Amino acid sequence: MLKIQNIKKTFNAGTINEVKALQNVSITIEEGSFVCVLGTNGSGKSTLLNAVAGTFLIDEGSISLDGTEISKWGEHKRATLIGRVFQNPFSGTAPNMSIQENLALAMKRGKKRGLGWGLPKSLTQDFRNLVKPLNMGLEDRLESPIGKLSGGQRQALTLLMSTALKPKLLLLDEHTAALDPKTASKVLDLTHQVVSKDNLTTLMVTHSMQQAVNMGDRIIMMHQGQIAYDFKGEDKKRLRVNDLLTLFDELRRKENIDPTVSALLMEHYV
Amino acid sequence: MSLLIGSLTIGLILALLALGIFISFRIFDFPDITAEGSFTFGASIAAALIVIGANPLVACMGAFIAGMLAGALTGIIHTRFRINPLLAGILVMTALYSINLHVMGRSNIPLLNKTTLFTWIETFSNGISGEMAKTVVLGWEVQVKDLWTLLFCFLGVTIFCLIIWWFFRTNIGTAMRATGDNDQMIRALGVNTKRMIVIGIALSNGLIALAGATLAQYQGFADVQMGVGMMVWGLASVIIGESIINDTSVGFVIIGAVLGSIVFRLLVAIALRWGLNPNDLKIITALFVFIALILPGIMKNKKKLTFKKKANA
Numbered sequence: 313m314l315k316i317q318n319i320k321k322t323f324n325a326g327t328i329n330e331v332k333a334l335q336n337v338s339i340t341i342e343e344g345s346f347v348c349v350l351g352t353n354g355s356g357k358s359t360l361l362n363a364v365a366g367t368f369l370i371d372e373g374s375i376s377l378d379g380t381e382i383s384k385w386g387e388h389k390r391a392t393l394i395g396r397v398f399q400n401p402f403s404g405t406a407p408n409m410s411i412q413e414n415l416a417l418a419m420k421r422g423k424k425r426g427l428g429w430g431l432p433k434s435l436t437q438d439f440r441n442l443v444k445p446l447n448m449g450l451e452d453r454l455e456s457p458i459g460k461l462s463g464g465q466r467q468a469l470t471l472l473m474s475t476a477l478k479p480k481l482l483l484l485d486e487h488t489a490a491l492d493p494k495t496a497s498k499v500l501d502l503t504h505q506v507v508s509k510d511n512l513t514t515l516m517v518t519h520s521m522q523q524a525v526n527m528g529d530r531i532i533m534m535h536q537g538q539i540a541y542d543f544k545g546e547d548k549k550r551l552r553v554n555d556l557l558t559l560f561d562e563l564r565r566k567e568n569i570d571p572t573v574s575a576l577l578m579e580h581y582v
Numbered sequence: 583m584s585l586l587i588g589s590l591t592i593g594l595i596l597a598l599l600a601l602g603i604f605i606s607f608r609i610f611d612f613p614d615i616t617a618e619g620s621f622t623f624g625a626s627i628a629a630a631l632i633v634i635g636a637n638p639l640v641a642c643m644g645a646f647i648a649g650m651l652a653g654a655l656t657g658i659i660h661t662r663f664r665i666n667p668l669l670a671g672i673l674v675m676t677a678l679y680s681i682n683l684h685v686m687g688r689s690n691i692p693l694l695n696k697t698t699l700f701t702w703i704e705t706f707s708n709g710i711s712g713e714m715a716k717t718v719v720l721g722w723e724v725q726v727k728d729l730w731t732l733l734f735c736f737l738g739v740t741i742f743c744l745i746i747w748w749f750f751r752t753n754i755g756t757a758m759r760a761t762g763d764n765d766q767m768i769r770a771l772g773v774n775t776k777r778m779i780v781i782g783i784a785l786s787n788g789l790i791a792l793a794g795a796t797l798a799q800y801q802g803f804a805d806v807q808m809g810v811g812m813m814v815w816g817l818a819s820v821i822i823g824e825s826i827i828n829d830t831s832v833g834f835v836i837i838g839a840v841l842g843s844i845v846f847r848l849l850v851a852i853a854l855r856w857g858l859n860p861n862d863l864k865i866i867t868a869l870f871v872f873i874a875l876i877l878p879g880i881m882k883n884k885k886k887l888t889f890k891k892k893a894n895a
Contacts, residue, residue: 389772
């Protein structure tokens with residue numbers, strides 16, 4: 313269970329470029345829940361994910377995972393509990409190392425790395441079985457460097473790597489945004505399989521409302537660093553793309569009206 | 583012939599330097615100029631220890647540890663205080679200049695009539711085949727002790743290559759390679775990349791200091807200037823090695839670095855023999871590395887151009 317309480321983050325505080333990226337965000341995500349995070353550009357959805365992953369430390373508030381307070385932990389320490397897939401397919405794998413070396417690195421996620429052999433022979437067969445279901449022919453290319461693979465293949469591998477050891481939490485940051493539609497849907501199918509197999513607690517940021525409607529059991533919509541809407545259970549099941557679009561419009565209208573209204577008020581009363 | 587054997591021997595000694603540069607420059611993509619200081623640091627520590635009568639192996643060990651400390655310091659300055667790698671290296675290199683003068687007490691220490699690794703080899707050779715023994719290799723007369731020296735250097739470098747090769751295939755070594763390749767990815771897999779950089783740069787400078795310590799014993803003196811240009815020298819060796827051995831797996835790259843060091847030393851010896859002014863050595867080395875660095879890019883552009891021409895035609 314992930315428990316986020318009153319977290320705040322301001323970038324470039326005290327300068328002209330000050331951005332209040334997260335303003336008092338609180339949310340509790342139950343064990344085994346799959347949450348889709350929607351929002352416009354700059355709404356803070358990726359910031360929320362990075363705050364949980366530990367890319368930066370939050371200014372205020374607390375983040376706890378399975379009852380352990382992790383908000384002061386560094387990124388690498390949080391990785392003992394958290395698996396991640398990035399938006400950029402190049403981010404999740406080491407391009408000049410072979411597929412099996414990358415997988416071997418993932419099998420040690422968050423564990424102590426000593427002077428034992430990095431790529432034991434015994435693992436190779438496991439790796440073949442692991443990548444075979446992808447149907448990408450990777451089981452015969454385990455020794456070739458990952459840099460030679462396509463973005464979709466790399467993203468699929470990153471997904472396998474982040475979940476090779478069952479994480480307490482899986483973070484997906486628009487992990488299909490950089491892929492063509494066909495590959496994206498393949499990677500989404502794989503995501504569905506991987507997540508449901510181990511019943512992983514998942515937080516997925518996405519731009520696609522269709523994805524949000526189709527996947528998961530909860531939708532959070534973020535706006536200006538806050539959670540604007542939160543749908544779960546039956547509400548989430550009833551939700552359609554059009555409803556989400558209407559909500560987006562509503563948010564945008566509010567945003568446009570506020571400054572105009574205040575200007576009007578100024579004119580009349582000052 | 584004795585010139586050839588001498589060049590091979592120095593090439594092998596400097597192969598340790600090339601291995602160190604290979605670790606910082608290729609594995610971590612960290613342009614570590616600490617090398618220039620730690621090379622001299624190793625030489626001065628070893629010389630100072632040998633002068634007070636220490637065992638040459640202890641002296642080498644001391645040099646290795648001193649080099650590691652220097653490297654770790656550069657790594658810490660870079661990772662903890664977020665200072666650019668090049669600047670971090672320059673800071674430590676500059677500081678080491680004073681430290682080296684303090685260690686030696688003056689600008690150079692001669693090691694004549696002291697027990698070094700190489701006087702050991704000489705004694706060993708004299709014991710087997712008598713003093714000033716000569717033999718014929720490929721029609722040339724050479725001293726037997728020079729051959730023994732070459733052989734021992736070869737064995738020593740081979741052992742170090744095996745250790746490094748093994749290390750970079752262990753769990754921690756693989757994590758280090760991943761740190762240089764994609765640090766974001768390996769952090770997401772729970773590795774403290776800062777610690778990896780500090781350990782890696784320390785290891786690199788340990789090897790470089792050991793190269794300095796060995797060279798000082800071979801040539802019979804340590805000098806505060808002997809590290810100047812060593813980083814570019816090591817870089818040249820690594821680059822030559824890569825072009826000789828066209829393979830990116832760790833084992834082959836290590837062999838390449840050693841071969842590159844030997845070939846480069848031979849090229850330099852030949853150039854000097856043909857009358858190159860020794861003062862011009864550094865500018866030639868710098869030019870050589872410059873060309874080697876830009877050549878792959880130029881070749882690629884040329885390929886693209888011919889491809890475009892073909893496509894247009």
